Structure formats: structure tokens, C-alpha cells
Amino acid sequence: MRFMVIVKANAASEAGEMPSERLLTEMGKYNEELVKAGVLLAGEGLHPSSRGTRVRFSGSKREVVDGPFSETKELVAGFWLIQVKSKEEAIEWVKRIPNPDGGDSEVEIRQVFESEDFGEAFTPELRAQEERLRAEVASRA
Amino acid sequence: MEVVTASDTHKAIDAVWRIESAKLIAGLTRITRDVGLAEDIAGDALVAALEQWPKSGVPDNPGAWLMAIGKRRAIDAMRRNPMMDRKHAELGHELESKQESPEPGLAEALDDHVGDDLLRLVFISCHPVLSTEARVALTLRLLGGLTTDEIARAFLVPESTVAQRIVRAKRTLSDAKVPFEVPRGPELAARVSSVLEVIYLIFNEGYSATSGEDWVRPGLCQDALRLGRIVAELAPNEAEVHGLVSLMEIQASRLRARVGPSGEPIVLLDQNRAKWDHVLIRRGLAALARAEALGGARGPFALQAAIAACHARARTADETDWRRIASLYEELAEVTPSPIVELNRAVALSMAFGPAAGLALVDTLTSEPTLANYHLLPSVRGDFLRKLGRFEEARIELERAASLTRNARERALLLERARACAESAAALPGGASTARTDSLAAT
Numbered sequence: 001m002r003f004m005v006i007v008k009a010n011a012a013s014e015a016g017e018m019p020s021e022r023l024l025t026e027m028g029k030y031n032e033e034l035v036k037a038g039v040l041l042a043g044e045g046l047h048p049s050s051r052g053t054r055v056r057f058s059g060s061k062r063e064v065v066d067g068p069f070s071e072t073k074e075l076v077a078g079f080w081l082i083q084v085k086s087k088e089e090a091i092e093w094v095k096r097i098p099n100p101d102g103g104d105s106e107v108e109i110r111q112v113f114e115s116e117d118f119g120e121a122f123t124p125e126l127r128a129q130e131e132r133l134r135a136e137v138a139s140r141a
Numbered sequence: 142m143e144v145v146t147a148s149d150t151h152k153a154i155d156a157v158w159r160i161e162s163a164k165l166i167a168g169l170t171r172i173t174r175d176v177g178l179a180e181d182i183a184g185d186a187l188v189a190a191l192e193q194w195p196k197s198g199v200p201d202n203p204g205a206w207l208m209a210i211g212k213r214r215a216i217d218a219m220r221r222n223p224m225m226d227r228k229h230a231e232l233g234h235e236l237e238s239k240q241e242s243p244e245p246g247l248a249e250a251l252d253d254h255v256g257d258d259l260l261r262l263v264f265i266s267c268h269p270v271l272s273t274e275a276r277v278a279l280t281l282r283l284l285g286g287l288t289t290d291e292i293a294r295a296f297l298v299p300e301s302t303v304a305q306r307i308v309r310a311k312r313t314l315s316d317a318k319v320p321f322e323v324p325r326g327p328e329l330a331a332r333v334s335s336v337l338e339v340i341y342l343i344f345n346e347g348y349s350a351t352s353g354e355d356w357v358r359p360g361l362c363q364d365a366l367r368l369g370r371i372v373a374e375l376a377p378n379e380a381e382v383h384g385l386v387s388l389m390e391i392q393a394s395r396l397r398a399r400v401g402p403s404g405e406p407i408v409l410l411d412q413n414r415a416k417w418d419h420v421l422i423r424r425g426l427a428a429l430a431r432a433e434a435l436g437g438a439r440g441p442f443a444l445q446a447a448i449a450a451c452h453a454r455a456r457t458a459d460e461t462d463w464r465r466i467a468s469l470y471e472e473l474a475e476v477t478p479s480p481i482v483e484l485n486r487a488v489a490l491s492m493a494f495g496p497a498a499g500l501a502l503v504d505t506l507t508s509e510p511t512l513a514n515y516h517l518l519p520s521v522r523g524d525f526l527r528k529l530g531r532f533e534e535a536r537i538e539l540e541r542a543a544s545l546t547r548n549a550r551e552r553a554l555l556l557e558r559a560r561a562c563a564e565s566a567a568a569l570p571g572g573a574s575t576a577r578t579d580s581l582a583a584t
Contacts, residue, residue: 036375037367038368038371085159089156089159
């Protein structure tokens with residue numbers, strides 16, 4: 001299963017403040033841990049929304065709106081893309097994200113849609129066949 | 142606030158186990174010098190978590206919690222066993238003096254060893270004293286954190302068979318007094334190869350299942366990929382590890398494109414490339430660059446990865462650089478001579494220079510004893526013959542291939558192609574037995 005771990009913006013990230021050295025160090029260690037565990041696929045941090053732009057759609061009209069945007073807590077400041085076995089594993093990894101500066105922030109976990117999820121695309125017939133096969137093997141052993 | 146139920150906690154414990162079990166077993170093996178005992182103790186620590194965490198909640202540092210319990214049990218076990226006690230008196234003493242439960246200093250002291258211990262555990266699980274099946278089971282169990290039941294499901298064997306394999310493997314390691322160490326000097330290369338073989342075997346069992354009804358089992362591919370990525374970070378200077386990771390990433394990038402809606406296999410050139418996973422392709426190309434930067438471009442896995450990369454870089458099947466692929470196979474045949482590599486080279490040659498070029502090479506392989514029952518030989522040969530318009534000969538080869546494959550879905554595909562050849566043969570002037578000339582087939 002693949003999850004996107006979304007880091008929400010806060011006042012500091014929106015002000016374009018660089019993270020403290022301590023946070024950078026601990027975040028580096030954390031990222032290393034993700035790599036060593038073989039779960040990290042990708043990850044990036046984003047510039048503050050003052051450097052961002054939105055394009056609003058209304059029928060055939062397109063309106064370009066420059067940042068910054070006001071709803072800080074709903075903005076995305078960065079993300080990780082991880083490959084794990086379960087949502088619980090994703091949660092367990094997210095709980096380990098360092099927060100040394102003690103501030104309040106929120107991280108959101110969203111499963112990446114995989115339309116060809118073979119595990120679930122099994123037809124009931126195939127499942128039945130697999131069960132039969134396993135039973136056969138078991139009886140021969 | 143959501144209410145945390147006992148079953149939520151169990152799922153959380155499963156997740157912690159997935160993340161921590163290999164480190165835990167590795168650390169405990171360093172203490173006990175006995176991987177079997179270490180795994181038993183790790184299991185005890187898990188049981189303790191299952192008893193306590195639903196009541197107390199998951200601790201802030203679950204890994205350290207499990208390790209503290211494990212270490213206490215390890216010391217108890219050593220006390221109970223006088224032989225062991227003598228052997229480890231010093232170690233046990235050292236441990237006892239630092240025995241306090243999770244405190245940051247200890248966790249960090251342990252962290253220093255974690256990488257080394259994990260690498261030792263990798264080498265012990267893939268030790269040549271073990272049978273291939275035992276290596277696979279032990280690696281998935283100790284490093285992948287899979288349960289016996291999960292391994293049994295993945296390989297379509299009864300759970301008791303896997304359990305026996307693991308018990309026997311642990312006994313073999315103990316009887317052979319296999320040391321818990323990273324091999325050095327000339328032994329290292331061979332031992333690394335053994336590790337990579339095991340991981341690739343797991344990957345391949347997921348990628349093109351040798352038995353059963355399903356063409357792919359993506360879960361096993363993911364397990365192998367994760368193991369490969371872990372080993373690549375544990376032994377970052379081993380070029381071939383990156384070669385293997387690259388190969389697996391690129392092959393896995395095609396997983397969702399290589400199965401049709403009703404589970405039938407779709408061959409590489411017919412795949413919808415929009416379905417390829419570009420995150421994995423990018424990772425695969427990066428890993429290949431890493432292998433090459435370490436001077437490993439001519440490693441067998443790196444060469445196979447380079448071939449896979451040729452396909453990954455082609456936006457359409459027609460854009461595939463078959464000449465480069467054929468020359469990479471030639472290099473691969475020099476490094477690891479094998480009739481299977483030759484068979485692949487024949488396919489590349491046919492794509493680069495026409496089916497006659499491929500057939501010429503394949504015809505030199507038909508007397509190869511190791512390929513006598515290998516379904517892909519008649520399958521490939523049948524394909525060349527079909528392209529050359531020699532439909533009747535093609536049909537015979539494809540039917541033979543169908544009779545040799547153990548995979549039901551592949552068999553169905555081969556029989557369908559054989560039928561199509563029979564129809565083409567019947568439609569030819571003069572009927573099924575007409576021999577075809579090569580010149581016509583080029584059209």
C-alpha cells in the first residue's frame with residue numbers, strides 16, 4: 001500500500017522561516033530511517049504559499065490568483081510518499097516524525113489510489129481455486 | 142476523540158512488529174549468539190506487548206520497550222543454561238549493569254550497532270549451509286517480519302511445511318556453529334551473491350509465479366523490494382546490491398500493466414506504458430546510476446537492470462533500442478554464460494535484426510540439456526517460426542510450450558497462440574503442411 005503523508009503548513013512555514021538546526025538534524029535522521037527501512041519512495045518540502053499560485057476554474061473562464069493564501073492550516077507544506085503493508089504501519093511511521101520545537105502541527109495520511117490493486121481484483125472463482133489448491137497441497141503433505 | 146479498541150491496538154502492534162522485529166531479532170542475536178533463541182525471545186516480547194499494550198496503550202518508543210523486555214529474557218535464558226552462562230558470562234554481566242528499561246542513552250547505544258547487527262542477520266539468514274527454501278523462509282521471517290502463515294500463503298505451501306523449514310534452518314545454523322558476523326575478504330563476494338539471489342528469488346516468485354493460478358503476487362514483490370532497499374543501505378558500497386534494486390524497481394514498475402482484467406498475463410511489448418509506475422522507474426534508474434558509479438556496470442544484476450532500463454526509457458514499444466539490448470545480453474552472456482541468457486539474446490536479436498537472426502541462435506540451443514523442459518524455449522522458437530510464416534512448426538512448438546509450463550494462465554495464452562497458428566496454417570494454399578519461405582515472412 002502506498003500512502004502520501006502530507007505535512008500541513010503553519011505560521012512559521014508560511015512566513016518562509018527556515019527550520020531550526022535541531023529540526024533539520026532530526027528530520028534528516030528520520031528520513032534516513034525511512035530510507036533504511038526501505039519504505040520511502042519520495043518526499044519534498046514546498047515553498048510558502050506566497051510563492052504559489054492558484055488557477056480558478058469557472059466554466060470556460062480561468063482566473064489566476066497569486067498567493068499567499070489565508071487558510072494556513074489547510075495548506076500543504078510538504079509530503080512523503082511511502083510504501084508500507086498497512087495503514088497502521090503508515091500511522092506508526094508518522095508518529096515517529098520528530099517535533100523537537102514543540103509546536104502544534106498536523107500531518108495527514110492519505111492512501112494513494114491504486115486502481116489495479118490485484119490483491120482485491122481477484123475474482124471469487126480465483127480465490128476459491130487458490131483455496132482448493134492449498135487444501136490439495138496440504139492433504140498431500 | 143476516537144475510542145481505541147483492543148483490535149485497533151492489535152493492528153498497531155502488527156505495524157510495530159513489521160518495523161521493529163528485524164532490529165529486535167538482530168540485537169538479541171548479538172546478545173545470545175543464537176538466532177533461534179533470539180527469535181523465540183523476540184516472540185516472547187511480542188506476547189508481552191500483546192498482553193500489556195491493549196491496557197496501557199502503545200508506548201512512545203515501542204522498539205526500545207520490546208528490546209528492554211527481550212534483553213531481560215535473554216539474560217534469564219542465559220542464567221538457566223549453564224553452558225550458555227559460561228560462554229556469555231562476560232556479556233551477560235555487561236548487560237546486567239545497563240539493564241534498566243527504556244532510557245535514551247541505552248537506545249542510542251543500541252542504535253550504534255543496529256546496522257551492523259541487521260547486516261549480520263541478513264548474512265546468517267542467507268547462509269550457504271542452508272537450503273534455498275530455508276534461506277527464503279528465514280529471510281522473509283526474520284528480516285521481512287512475515288508470519289509463518291503469510292510465507293505459506295505466498296508460496297502456496299502448508300503452514301506446517303514453512304514452520305518445519307524454519308525450525309530445521311535454525312537447528313542447522315546452530316549445529317554448524319555459524320558465526321553472527323559480516324564475512325570479510327574473499328568470502329564476502331560469494332556471500333553477498335547468496336543474499337542477492339535469495340532476494341531476487343523472492344521477487345521472481347511474486348513477479349512470475351512458478352506455480353498456482355495467479356500470474357503475479359505483488360505482495361511478494363513488495364517484500365523483496367523492501368528487503369533489497371534495506372540491504373542496499375546496509376551495504377551501500379556493494380555495486381551489485383544497487384544493480385539488483387534497480388532491476389527489481391524497474392520490473393515492479395510494470396506490475397500493474399502486466400496483468401489483464403481477468404488475470405491473464407500481458408507481455409512487455411503489449412503493455413499499456415501509461416500504466417507503468419514512474420516513481421519506481423525513476424528510482425530504478427537512480428539505483429542503476431549508483432551501481433555504475435561504483436564501477437559495477439558489468440555486474441550480472443546491473444546488466445539486467447540496464448536492459449530493463451532500455452525498455453523503461455522507451456516511450457513506445459517501437460522506440461525500444463533492441464540493438465543496445467542485444468549487445469547488453471552479449472555482455473551478460475560473457476559475464477554469466479547461460480543458455481537462458483542466450484535465449485533472451487535470441488529474442489533481442491530477432492527484434493533488432495529479424496526473426497531469422499533469432500531463430501539461428503535458438504536452433505543452437507535446442508539440444509541444450511538444461512533447457513529440455515523449459516517452456517520458454519519452445520515458446521520463443523514457436524514465436525519466431527510464426528513470424529517467419531512457418532505456422533505448422535510454430536503450432537507444434539507452442540503446444541509443447543503449453544504442456545511444459547506450470548502456470549495455468551500462461552498455458553492458456555500459449556494454447557490460444559497455437560490455435561491461431563493452426564488457423565493460419567489451414568488458410569495457407571496447400572494446407573497445414575506447407576513449408577514457408579523466409580522472404581515472405583518479412584512482410
